[in-house]
Amino acid sequence: MTSRILRTDHERAAWMAFLAAQALPMTVSAVKGAKRSLPQNSTAAKWYSEIAAETGDTAIAVKALCKHQFGLLIMQRDNPAWVAEWEPLYAPLPYQMRLKVFEVIPLTSKFTTRQMAEYMTAMQKTYTAQGIWLTDPDARKYQQADWR
Numbered sequence: 476m477t478s479r480i481l482r483t484d485h486e487r488a489a490w491m492a493f494l495a496a497q498a499l500p501m502t503v504s505a506v507k508g509a510k511r512s513l514p515q516n517s518t519a520a521k522w523y524s525e526i527a528a529e530t531g532d533t534a535i536a537v538k539a540l541c542k543h544q545f546g547l548l549i550m551q552r553d554n555p556a557w558v559a560e561w562e563p564l565y566a567p568l569p570y571q572m573r574l575k576v577f578e579v580i581p582l583t584s585k586f587t588t589r590q591m592a593e594y595m596t597a598m599q600k601t602y603t604a605q606g607i608w609l610t611d612p613d614a615r616k617y618q619q620a621d622w623r
Contacts, residue, residue, distance in 0.1 A: 499572060515591045518612045519583070522598060529607045539577040545597040546582045550592050 481487045494503065523534040523541070530537065550557050565576045586594065599609055 485609045519595055522609045523611055525606055526602055535578050539574045541598055543574055543577045545594050
């Protein structure tokens with residue numbers, strides 16, 4: 476499957492030319508927004524580890540909990556097709572089994588940058604209210620800068 480993130484009118488025109496050159500029939504879909512960013516992904520992964528260190532869980536278990544607690548609400552609101560595909564697998568299960576399923580269900584990988592920001596904001600509010608310190612994503616850019 477071919478996909479592109481279009482950010483400029485030039486990119487949109489090039490994509491339209493590409494589509495016009497394709498043989499019919501074909502299936503096309505569009506999603507508003509760009510896929511989650513690598514910095515978002517990196518920060519979320521760091522947060523899972525930081526939360527796990529404080530709670531005694533594994534980072535995988537923390538990620539599953541966050542996907543279930545925060546990500547599922549976003550998907551239910553924004554992506555009913557995803558919910559229709561996955562809900563029959565997790566909905567009938569008891570809570571602890573449901574969390575095990577959320578360890579492998581692709582959820583945050585489907586997010587746009589806006590959805591990932593919403594997810595991370597919910598994580599940050601919840602865990603900092605519990606006294607768990609999470610790396611500030613804005614401070615990370617200073618950690619990566621070359622100050623020589």
